[in-house]
Amino acid sequence: MSQIVTSEELFKLLAQSGQGDREAFHNLYDATSAKLFGLCLRMLNRRDLAEEALQEAFVNIWHHAQNYRPEKAAVMTWMTTIVRNKCVDLLRVTPHENVLKEDESYDDWASDDLGPLERITERSESKALLNCMGTLAPLHRQAIAMSYFHGYAHEQLAEQLAQPLGTIKTWIRRGLQSLKACLQGGQ
Amino acid sequence: MRYDNPELADMLAVEYVLGTLKKSTRNRYEQLLQQRPDWQQAQNWWQAHIHLLADTIPAKKPPNKVWQNIEQRLFSKPYPNNSWWRNAWLRNTAFLSTALAASFATFLVLQSPKEAVTYEPSAVAMLANEKAQSGWHLSLTKNTAGEVSIRADSLASLESKPNNSFELWILPSDKGKPISLGLLPQQGKKLVKVPTQLVALLNTSGLAVSLEPVGGSPTGQPTGAVLYQGKLVQI
Numbered sequence: 406m407s408q409i410v411t412s413e414e415l416f417k418l419l420a421q422s423g424q425g426d427r428e429a430f431h432n433l434y435d436a437t438s439a440k441l442f443g444l445c446l447r448m449l450n451r452r453d454l455a456e457e458a459l460q461e462a463f464v465n466i467w468h469h470a471q472n473y474r475p476e477k478a479a480v481m482t483w484m485t486t487i488v489r490n491k492c493v494d495l496l497r498v499t500p501h502e503n504v505l506k507e508d509e510s511y512d513d514w515a516s517d518d519l520g521p522l523e524r525i526t527e528r529s530e531s532k533a534l535l536n537c538m539g540t541l542a543p544l545h546r547q548a549i550a551m552s553y554f555h556g557y558a559h560e561q562l563a564e565q566l567a568q569p570l571g572t573i574k575t576w577i578r579r580g581l582q583s584l585k586a587c588l589q590g591g592q
Numbered sequence: 593m594r595y596d597n598p599e600l601a602d603m604l605a606v607e608y609v610l611g612t613l614k615k616s617t618r619n620r621y622e623q624l625l626q627q628r629p630d631w632q633q634a635q636n637w638w639q640a641h642i643h644l645l646a647d648t649i650p651a652k653k654p655p656n657k658v659w660q661n662i663e664q665r666l667f668s669k670p671y672p673n674n675s676w677w678r679n680a681w682l683r684n685t686a687f688l689s690t691a692l693a694a695s696f697a698t699f700l701v702l703q704s705p706k707e708a709v710t711y712e713p714s715a716v717a718m719l720a721n722e723k724a725q726s727g728w729h730l731s732l733t734k735n736t737a738g739e740v741s742i743r744a745d746s747l748a749s750l751e752s753k754p755n756n757s758f759e760l761w762i763l764p765s766d767k768g769k770p771i772s773l774g775l776l777p778q779q780g781k782k783l784v785k786v787p788t789q790l791v792a793l794l795n796t797s798g799l800a801v802s803l804e805p806v807g808g809s810p811t812g813q814p815t816g817a818v819l820y821q822g823k824l825v826q827i
Contacts, residue, residue, distance in 0.1 A: 425810070425811050425812075427667060431659075434659060434662070438653070438654050438658070438659070439651035439652060439653045439654070440646070440647070440649075440651045441646075442651070442652050442653070442654040442658075443649040443650050443651045443652045444646045444649050446649075446652055447649045455654075456654060456655065456657075456658050459654055459658055460658050460661050460662055460665070463662045464662060464665050464666060467662075467666050477636055477639075478636065478639055478640060479640065481643075482639055482640050482643045485643040485646045486609075486639065486643060488646075489643070489646065490611065493611050528644070528647055530644055531644040531647035531648060534641060534644040534645065534647075534648075535648055550645065552610050552612055553610060553642060553645045554645070556610070556611055556612070557612070558612045558614075559612065578603060581602070581603065581606050582599070582602070584641075585602065585637075585641075588641055
């Protein structure tokens with residue numbers, strides 16, 4: 406992103422978009438699309454699908470802008486939810502061999518060094534999350550990252566990571582409990 | 593009670609946010625969520641935090657065509673999506689011929705001697721719904737100053753919608769955006785002025801009526817269902 410837009414500014418742009426203000430919607434797109442497109446590329450691993458997901462998501466965002474409730478989620482969280490849901494939908498209907506390649510199976514999340522990820526992360530709350538992800542057992546955080554970035558259900562994770570289903574469930578549960586404890590401890 | 597266990601609330605919430613719950617579990621969760629503020633709180637918390645993972649991904653500017661497609665989808669084609677208007681149009685052409693026949697019949701009835709003096713329509717239309725029930729009879733008139741209006745007479749078969757307004761639209765034949773002509777009466781008659789620059793368009797375009805919030809569409813484009821359609825026919 407060329408410039409960091411504050412969440413107040415994003416809220417204003419989204420509220421105006423909800424009133425039918427096309428210029429505000431264009432500005433909202435300019436301010437957020439690069440970050441969200443990055444997420445689409447990461448999840449779908451294919452440019453054409455990522456473009457489709459982003460496009461569909463922003464059409465949804467325009468139509469639902471007036472339903473946004475600030476007390477439930479920050480603007481970026483709300484938009485990310487819509488974009489990620491679109492990506493998950495596309496993953497479900499796209500033949501599996503077309504997406505995740507084996508050599509890209511999120512080993513960066515299993516590695517001991519999360520430095521490369523940290524250099525990308527801009528917001529302080531995201532850095533806090535990354536910090537806490539770093540305190541988890543590598544396999545736990547890899548399972549969480551694969552759930553997030555690939556929308557894998559537990560059964561699919563068990564298959565991908567060649568582990569019994571019970572083990573996967575334990576990893577995820579323990580991983581998420583530690584993550585929450587760490588994030589709340591740091592607040 | 594099992595549902596009071598905060599750990600359970602947490603695990604369901606985060607899996608709901610991740611989208612990994614089975615359908616049956618998800619449905620049950622959504623039901624219970626309505627009655628449990630603690631669950632809603634857990635969900636908001638996880639939603640706010642888990643999506644920070646997206647911030648660890650490098651930003652990448654999308655190609656310009658993505659925005660162009662979005663703009664085209666939203667603003668230069670009918671609202672709310674690009675197939676909606678066309679589908680409504682195709683679906684309804686079946687009853688158009690019936691409606692046209694009815695239109696001429698009604699026109700003849702309206703031509704009582706008294707009416708003929710007050711206005712002389714140059715074209716008429718019958719707006720009918722999918723069940724081929726007529727809502728309005730329209731007639732195109734011109735006053736002595738040359739101003740064109742559509743006179744709309746609501747018909748007994750019109751199903752009134754007291755909590756909404758009916759809005760009349762021109763549907764350009766080139767599939768361009770619908771153009772509002774104004775609201776139609778729920779009962780009785782109304783004269784709808786046609787701006788001069790739209791008069792020529794009326795000859796080639798269809799007409800449609802959408803259901804809108806009271807006072808008309810807030811967006812300038814149809815937002816509700818298309819209930820009635822028709823086309824002006826020269827007489």
